[in-house]
Amino acid sequence: MSEKKQETSELLTKAAETLKRELAKLDDKRAILRSPTLTGLCSQLRTLPQEERAAFGKALNDLKSEVAGWVDASQDDVKLQPIDVTAPFDVNTPANHKPSLLPARDGSKHPLMVELEYMIDIAYRMGFAIEESRLIDDDYHMFESLNFPEGHPARDDYDTFMTTDGLIAPAHTSTMQNRVLKKYAGNLESGNPIAVLVPDRVFRNEDLDVTHEHTFYQFEGVYVDKGITVGNLIATLQALLSSYFGQALKAKIQPFYFPFTEPSFEFAIERPESLRKGDTEADMWLELLGCGMIHPNVLKAAGIDPAVYTGFAWGGGIERLVMMKYGIEDIRHFESGKLDFMRQFS
Ligand code: FA5
Numbered sequence: 001m002s003e004k005k006q007e008t009s010e011l012l013t014k015a016a017e018t019l020k021r022e023l024a025k026l027d028d029k030r031a032i033l034r035s036p037t038l039t040g041l042c043s044q045l046r047t048l049p050q051e052e053r054a055a056f057g058k059a060l061n062d063l064k065s066e067v068a069g070w071v072d073a074s075q076d077d078v079k080l081q082p083i084d085v086t087a088p089f090d091v092n093t094p095a096n097h098k099p100s101l102l103p104a105r106d107g108s109k110h111p112l113m114v115e116l117e118y119m120i121d122i123a124y125r126m127g128f129a130i131e132e133s134r135l136i137d138d139d140y141h142m143f144e145s146l147n148f149p150e151g152h153p154a155r156d157d158y159d160t161f162m163t164t165d166g167l168i169a170p171a172h173t174s175t176m177q178n179r180v181l182k183k184y185a186g187n188l189e190s191g192n193p194i195a196v197l198v199p200d201r202v203f204r205n206e207d208l209d210v211t212h213e214h215t216f217y218q219f220e221g222v223y224v225d226k227g228i229t230v231g232n233l234i235a236t237l238q239a240l241l242s243s244y245f246g247q248a249l250k251a252k253i254q255p256f257y258f259p260f261t262e263p264s265f266e267f268a269i270e271r272p273e274s275l276r277k278g279d280t281e282a283d284m285w286l287e288l289l290g291c292g293m294i295h296p297n298v299l300k301a302a303g304i305d306p307a308v309y310t311g312f313a314w315g316g317g318i319e320r321l322v323m324m325k326y327g328i329e330d331i332r333h334f335e336s337g338k339l340d341f342m343r344q345f346s
Pocket of ligand 1: 174
C-alpha cells in the first residue's frame with residue numbers, strides 16, 4: 001500500500017470510530033449523517049490534489065454507506081421493539097423526556113376489572129366456563145337469534161351505535177347466547193350442562209345519569225340441561241350474588257319482558273341509602289339483572305331441542321354491583337379518569 005493510501009485508510013478508520021461513538025449518543029440516529037466528522041471529510045476531499053481525489057472519494061463513499069447501514073440497523077431495532085399501546089407515553093421516548101405522571105410502580109388495576117375478575121372467579125368455582133363477548137357484532141346475534149324478528153318493537157329498548165355498513169356495537173352480552181349455546185352443545189350430548197359466563201363491555205345510546213352510562217359492563221349467565229326450572233335460576237343467582245357481596249341479600253324478583261326469555265324477570269336488590277333518590281317503593285330498589293328461562297326459539301336457533309332441554313339466562317350490569325358494594329353514588333365516576341376516585345381502590 002502506498003504511503004498516501006495508508007494515510008487515507010487510517011484517517012477514515014479513525015473517523016469511523018468517532019462516528020460510532022457519536023451515533024451511540026444520538027436519540028435521532030439519522031443526525032449522524034450530518035455529523036461534522038463526515039461533513040469535514042467531504043470538505044477535505046475538495047481541497048485534495050486531483051490525482052488523490054478519486055481514491056479518497058471512493059473510501060469516503062464506502063464510509064458513508066457503512067454509516068447509513070448503522071442508521072438503518074438502529075431503526076430496525078426500534079421497529080422490532082414491541083409497543084405497549086396501553087402505556088401513557090411512547091415507549092421509545094428517551095428516559096429524560098418521559099412524563100413522571102404515572103410511574104408504573106404506582107399503577108393498579110381499574111376497580112371495574114378487579115370486581116369483574118372477582119365475579120369471574122366465583123362463577124368459575126361454580127362450574128361456569130368463561131367466554132368473552134365482542135365489541136362489534138351483527139344484526140343476527142343482536143336481534144334475530146334472540147327472537148326479535150325484524151320490526152319487533154322491543155328492538156327499540158336496545159338503542160345502540162352502528163357502523164355505516166350495518167355492524168352493531170352490542171347493547172348487551174346476550175349477543176353471545178347463540179354462540180355459546182352452539183359452542184357448548186356437545187356438553188349436553190355427553191350428559192353435562194351448558195354453563196357459561198360472558199362478562200364484557202356493552203354500549204347504549206342512553207340519557208346519562210347517576211345509574212346510566214353509554215358504555216358499561218355486563219355479565220351474562222347461560223345454563224342449559226334437562227329439567228332446569230325457575231327454581232334453579234333463583235338459587236344460582238342468589239348463590240352467585242351472595243358470594244360476591246359476602247352477605248345475605250334482600251332480593252326481589254318481578255315479572256318482566258324480554259323476547260329471548262319466557263317467563264322473564266327483573267331481579268332487584270335493596271338500594272343503600274346513598275343511592276336513594278327518594279322514599280317511594282321504586283326508589284328503594286336497584287335493578288341489577290334481567291333474567292328468565294331461555295325462550296324455545298333461542299334454543300332452536302342454536303340447534304338445541306327445547307322439548308328435551310330447558311335453561312335459564314341472566315344479564316346484569318357490573319357497575320351497578322360495584323356501586324352497591326362500595327356505596328358509589330354516581331356511575332360516571334368509573335370512566336371519568338379521575339385519579340382521586342381510582343386511588344381509593346388501589
Ligand atoms: C338486558 O340487557 C338483557 N340482555 C338481560 C337479560 C339477559 C335478560 C339474559 C334475560 C336473559 P337490561 O336492558 O335490563 O337487560 O340490562 C341488564 C342490566 O344491565 C340492568 O339490569 C342494569 O344492571 C344494567 N344496565 C342496563 N342499562 C345500563 C346503563 N345504561 N348503565 C349501566 N348499567 C346498565
